[in-house]
Amino acid sequence: MTSRLSIPFALLLFASAIGACGSGEEGTGTGGDGGPGAAGASGTAGTTGAAGDSGSAGSTGAAGNNGTAGASGTAGASGTAGATGTAGATGSAGATGSAGSVGSAGSGGRGGATGAAGAAGTAGATGTAGATGTAGRGGASGTAGSSGSAGSSGTTGRGGASGGTAGSAAGTTGTAGRGGTGGSAGGTGGSAGATTATVCNFASGLNIAWVSFANDVPNPNIATFQTIFKNTHDAGGRVIRWWFHTNGTKTPGYDSSGMAVKLPQSHVDGLKSILSAANTAGVRVNISLWSFDMLQSNAGNTYMQNQLLLENDTNRQAYIDNYLTPLVNAIKGTPGLYSWEIFNEPEGMGPKGWATHRTTQAAIQKTVNWLAAAIHSADPAALVTVGSQTFDYCSNGISGKSNWYSDSALRAAGGKQNGTLDYYEVHYYDANESSAAGTALSPFGHPSTYWGLDKKLVIGEFYAVTTDGVQTNDLYTNLYSSGYNGAWAWQYNDSGNTPTGTPIKWPSMQTAIQNVYTAHMAEVSACH
Numbered sequence: 001m002t003s004r005l006s007i008p009f010a011l012l013l014f015a016s017a018i019g020a021c022g023s024g025e026e027g028t029g030t031g032g033d034g035g036p037g038a039a040g041a042s043g044t045a046g047t048t049g050a051a052g053d054s055g056s057a058g059s060t061g062a063a064g065n066n067g068t069a070g071a072s073g074t075a076g077a078s079g080t081a082g083a084t085g086t087a088g089a090t091g092s093a094g095a096t097g098s099a100g101s102v103g104s105a106g107s108g109g110r111g112g113a114t115g116a117a118g119a120a121g122t123a124g125a126t127g128t129a130g131a132t133g134t135a136g137r138g139g140a141s142g143t144a145g146s147s148g149s150a151g152s153s154g155t156t157g158r159g160g161a162s163g164g165t166a167g168s169a170a171g172t173t174g175t176a177g178r179g180g181t182g183g184s185a186g187g188t189g190g191s192a193g194a195t196t197a198t199v200c201n202f203a204s205g206l207n208i209a210w211v212s213f214a215n216d217v218p219n220p221n222i223a224t225f226q227t228i229f230k231n232t233h234d235a236g237g238r239v240i241r242w243w244f245h246t247n248g249t250k251t252p253g254y255d256s257s258g259m260a261v262k263l264p265q266s267h268v269d270g271l272k273s274i275l276s277a278a279n280t281a282g283v284r285v286n287i288s289l290w291s292f293d294m295l296q297s298n299a300g301n302t303y304m305q306n307q308l309l310l311e312n313d314t315n316r317q318a319y320i321d322n323y324l325t326p327l328v329n330a331i332k333g334t335p336g337l338y339s340w341e342i343f344n345e346p347e348g349m350g351p352k353g354w355a356t357h358r359t360t361q362a363a364i365q366k367t368v369n370w371l372a373a374a375i376h377s378a379d380p381a382a383l384v385t386v387g388s389q390t391f392d393y394c395s396n397g398i399s400g401k402s403n404w405y406s407d408s409a410l411r412a413a414g415g416k417q418n419g420t421l422d423y424y425e426v427h428y429y430d431a432n433e434s435s436a437a438g439t440a441l442s443p444f445g446h447p448s449t450y451w452g453l454d455k456k457l458v459i460g461e462f463y464a465v466t467t468d469g470v471q472t473n474d475l476y477t478n479l480y481s482s483g484y485n486g487a488w489a490w491q492y493n494d495s496g497n498t499p500t501g502t503p504i505k506w507p508s509m510q511t512a513i514q515n516v517y518t519a520h521m522a523e524v525s526a527c528h
Helices: 009-013 222-235 265-281 302-311 313-331 361-378 407-414 472-481 510-519 521-525
Strands: 203-207 239-246 284-291 337-344 384-388 424-427 457-461 486-489
Touching (some): 203 457, 222 239, 222 265, 222 510, 239 265, 239 337, 239 486, 265 284, 265 313, 302 313, 302 361, 361 384, 384 457, 472 486, 472 510, 486 510
Parallel strands (some): 203 486, 239 284, 337 384, 384 424, 424 457, 457 486
16 A cells, blocks of 8 residues: 555556566486386486397497497307397487397496486476496486476386486475386485465455554554454455554664664564464464555654665664564464565655655665565575565566566575565555556456466455446455455555545455355365
8 A cells, every 4th residue: 555644645656667577397308218217307317228138149239329328348258139229318229239148238338318307496407317327227226306396207218227216305396306117116206395385376355454553563452453353254354464564663673773673572472462363263464574664754763774774785684683584483383374575565665656765676676585585594384475566566578567576586686596475466556547547557457367477466455446347346256256366455444545535444345355255265265
């Protein structure tokens, strides 16, 4: 919400920036023929070494080169020739060798060429081929990629000694390598990556967004929270969006040097009491840490410490070390927690924003990257998002729009690989669009796929009023049918800072929440 307390609503019209989203794919590899046995994930097993069983005496068998059959096997004394094994890096056979009887195997027969792993970040690293083949049989177990979901299984030479082992560890969201088939044993599955929480298919709920602006912790009004949680749950809602630090005037707290202070136990206790009340009522909470208000006039002089947190690495790291990481460690696994939101509408304090003081796009993206990385490091199962003001800042492939929060954009800004989002959250108010633009930014005018994003997408703020031709009571059902993954109307306790000056608050969204719950009860209920 951009004009909730301290700024004119019309300033919401400003928004623009740049960014990108990305995707990956798997690869496959094939080995030589000569005996069944599929390789492990993301790496082909060793190919067939040359030299047949019990061959008749003959001249030295010539092996394929560079990963083909074994190097020249020495002929034995006598015997009939074995079947010709064809190997080779691309499945082509080495030259047929007529072996002597009880010929010794070719020394150093190598496996087939390296199977290509999946794409970077998704597939495992390039798997190494099998070890040296013995007795003219396929190379010993080849190891597949070390991480990420394995590439599609390559085929090994027939008669491989064993299927390749799968990747030693899948990526955080990757699947384990597939076990090799054939040979004496299938490849073992790669160990799974870190467990992550599940983003709901449809997180239905609303914004509180606060009971006491920027001041709910350390002493929350639990009775009021309990009422909000119960009313939301009884209507069918399951997720509540709530603001924590907001403008930083109460939490986290700063010392005389401008560094965030160490986390007080009272802040942990206050937050846990809110989550406990949510869990008791059968709902969960998305904790929005900061808002653009950190650079608003309502922050008073605290805006200076807030700006240092955004722009100075030492100050940002002090907040992470002294406050955020201890908080996540204290809260992780607590029933009632859904996700962490780094910022509410950070674009409002960006170059084209409306906040009293401004920062840069780079500072916003770097802070998102660092704070998301800190949360994921402390709790690998945690979900992280950002509440973006409009699709101007969170879309891909649409002229004039960009994605500040793609994985690549955040990593480029902050350098931390795990400092990425688990789902996107975008806000919509028709007042944010010019009359000429119509519904260009509207989720009620476009399906979720229109925005070209690579992760689940929640509409985290909108008024519970008839919008872009969609009636108030149909808003949530419309978003569900359009493929979005959640809807959180603004706001349970709205004070009237709206275009008409009339509060749009509970129970204005109650029937809409009930309608989507009735229509999709199992899916909405699964979000708790």
